[in-house]
Amino acid sequence: MKRALIILLSVVIAALISGCSKEPTPEERFSQYVKLWNDQKFEEMYGFLSEKAKDSISKEEFVSRYNKIYKDLEINELKVSYKQPKEEQEHEENAELPFLAKMNSVAGPIAFDHNATLVKEEREKETNWYVDWNTTYIFPELEAGDKISFKNVQAERGSILDRAGNGLAINGTAVQIGVVPGELGEPKEQTITKLAELLEMSEEQINKAMNAGWVKPELFVPLKKVSKTDKGLHEKLFALDGVTSQMVGAREYPYGEALSHLIGYVGPILADDLEELEGKGYTATDLIGRRGLEQVLEEQLKGTNGVRISIVKEDGTVKTLAEKPVENGKDVKLTIDVVAQQQLYDQLKGKAGTASAINPKTGETLALVSAPGFDPNEMALGISQNKRKMLEDDPFKPTLNRFKLTYVPGSVIKPITAAIGLESGKLQLDTAFDINEKQWQKDASWGKYKVTRYSDVKGSINLEKALIYSDNIYFARSTLEMGQDTFTEGLKKFGFEDQPEYLYPIEPSQIGKIDSEISLADSAYGQGQVEMNILHLATTYSPLVNEGNLVKPILNMEDEQGQVWKEGIVSAENAAALNGMLTKVITDPKGTAHNGLIANYPLAGKTGTAEIKEKQGEKGKELGWFVAYKPQSTDMIVAMMIEDSGSKEVVTRVKEFYELRLQSGM
Missing domain, CATH: 3.40.710.10 (DD-peptidase/beta-lactamase superfamily)
Incomplete structure (x- = not known):
């Protein structure tokens, strides 16, 4: 009887030892990897990569690439799913496991099916399964050497009209004044002084613009937008060597002062605005209503920028991942009789x-x-x-x-x-x-x-x-x-x-x-x-x-x-x-x-x-x-x-x- 108990105990212990030393399966390893991915724990994910994958990308590059892509594309509601099979599969040196990734982005939903390849490797005398990662795990179409393109398609701001359809605030044009540095002539300093005076800018601002890293002697350097109707100013500006212009889009107010308080105006969006309006589709290049109905009706007039997320292949071909179509702002017709x-x-x-x-x-x-x-x-x-100071000091208080x-x-x-x-x-x-x-x-x-x-x-x-x-x-x-x-x-x-x-x-x-x-x-x-x-x-x-x-x-x-x-x-x-x-x-x-x-x-x-x-x-x-x-x-x-x-x-x-x-x- 005693001998039988010893034999039984030995069998149980052997079974326990055998269970503890059982090698992990690729399915179990990939499930762990998927959990880290859903939690966006990219540093820990890197530890699951195969030696070959690690040779292709460093940990710092791996983590920063995922973080940048997910931040730039505003990835949220990420859900990567992998369902383990009911019956354990036999794998020798590698395993192909299918998974599904779904996520929302600034351009809308992105979803894809893909296969993960896991390889068996021995590290520090222990054998385990590792993900043979490459860039297609981010998006299947993204191969080595490809780039992700993120493009904003600017919404057209809605117009403000009077009762007869006359434009009170419209999308028009302005004159972008700039210089071609190589054509400024001599003495250059004298031209810059006169230009600063006409544009009501400081010489320091003009020199800073011309000394930007991208500037070349033959390139146009934009300085300031001015009204296309100010012909007197144009004549004085274009009389200076090297001063030229381009027509650019701008918000126009055809009736000027008469409607200034009612209609208001737009201005560049500021850092504080972007922080306050986070998640509402604004970018650093947008304009925003600063006063009057331009401000009151901002949400209605602004519209929604379109967004296109694409993969640009090495050969120049483009594959669209997600696209949110542009929605132009809505026009508003007032009861105002502009006459x-x-x-x-x-x-x-x-x-x-x-x-x-x-x-x-x-x-x-x-x-x-x-x-x-x-x-x-x-x-x-x-x-x-x-x-601005003249307006503020005016006893009639025009603002x-x-x-x-x-x-x-x-x-x-x-x-x-x-x-x-x-x-x-x-x-x-x-x-x-x-x-x-x-x-x-x-x-x-x-x-x-x-x-x-x-x-x-x-x-x-x-x-x-x-x-x-x-x-x-x-x-x-x-x-x-x-x-x-x-x-x-x-x-x-x-x-x-x-x-x-x-x-x-x-x-x-x-x-x-x-x-x-x-x-x-x-x-x-x-x-x-x-x-x-x-x-x-x-x-x-x-x-x-x-x-x-x-x-x-x-x-x-x-x-x-x-x-x-x-x-x-x-x-x-x-x-x-x-x-x-x-x-x-x-x-x-x-x-x-x-x-x-x-x-x-x-x-x-x-x-x-x-x-x-x-x-x-x-x-x-x-x-x-x-x-x-x-x-x-x-x-x-x-x-x-x-x-x-x-x-x-x-x-x-x-x-x-x-x-x-x-x-x-x-």
Whole structure:
């Protein structure tokens, strides 16, 4: 019995020893290699290579090649699969094992079948299986001496168009100024000095470009892009020896300053942008929206670059591995009427201000102007530091976008105040106050503060006279009787402190803090802390000609027209009465907008002069306002504001705008 147990134990031990010393199979070895590959552990993978494979590539080269290819091609979701056979196969010196590799790349999915060859080798007195690697394991088509080509196919940026299809931002051309070093002539330094002056570059920048490693005396060295329309600059540049040019693609803004704040411009993408936008298809050579709608609509305009990953064979033939087709950016058509935009901008030349024009029935924004503007073409091509500083130091602040901001509206708010009072029933069409004084206060509790009127009309002042003569005291008194809650709720019905979805981000008009009778009285005639943006101002007059509805403003031609923002906020009776009164603001010889009278073209409107000052008694900065429209057939409401101006000048400029429209048959 004891002898039998010893024999049995010996058999078990022998079996265990035999199992421990069993040679690994090629299937097991390749499974280990595949796991490392899926984990992209390239250094450890190198240890599985055959001696022949190691002779063809060093460990450093092997690891760096895989890392570079996978990084450059943005390889992700790598899955290499090899399924071991159920039954163990017999192999002598080598084994052929099939595998499947799948991965995603920047150009889309890549998949391939391939066979791995494993060879049996003895190392340090141990026999094992090693992968007889070559470049076809990366991609089957990639043989020794072949190269991987990674090519970006640039997407064409979408254009921004006006309502008639006129290009506001288009893909055009510019003049690339450069030099041929061997043709600069003598003295070369003098030419470079003059060239630097004309291009507003430093001599150091020009010399650095000409001393780049690739430069040869006969080659064109690009320096700076300039506008193709600047013929005077071209003549001066081409008069210099060795200076020449090439036409290159560039973003163009045909209407320049007039649309600079609305459309904006593009510029080169920066390192910070690339980091922030990683994974969104941008490259270091892309342009990106820097301001205006170019920035707001970047995702829509940019499109998606196409990518082609290919293997270029030694004989020059090309095999495509993966390709993502280019998707050009989408064009955007605006509701803007570029003629109206240009005409309104021209009326503001020499002044700082803003203007808007809307169709009160459809809500279409026909013009949205901020003046002065800047040259977006110059910005896109690369403005010099000197010119940028000039813009920043300009007292008119040409880089400030005024149409997106809010301002104290002054008396242009009075028709809104009147409509709120009439609709609430707390103000009647015949409500009148006996007003003879120049200044007024409710009682002694107001201290030294008084409401000042600028009209010299005395006696009984009703709503019509109050609008015609723009009487501050009338609106202060009527709104005090109306009450704070009625007034603020009424303003909200007119869209204050609200902003419907709009293509361009604009600050909503604000009621501000009304915490006293004085602030309520001031707010009634557009002082206090009430602030409005120019687009909303034009929109607030739409209920007077749009069946009492406040129209929703739109800027994109694809948006639904005639959307109601606030419904039925002015009755037909009150709208008709207010239109009649606002017509007399212009037709009445003593009306504040009488200088806006156009023969046979009855406009209605309201002036405003807002004064921004620290305290009563001081002279503050004035903002001149005017809103005008034709009540009988209204397809346009125009609002304009000019800084450091009274309303009379604004009325004159709006009148000239309408006269131009009439002359051109619009």
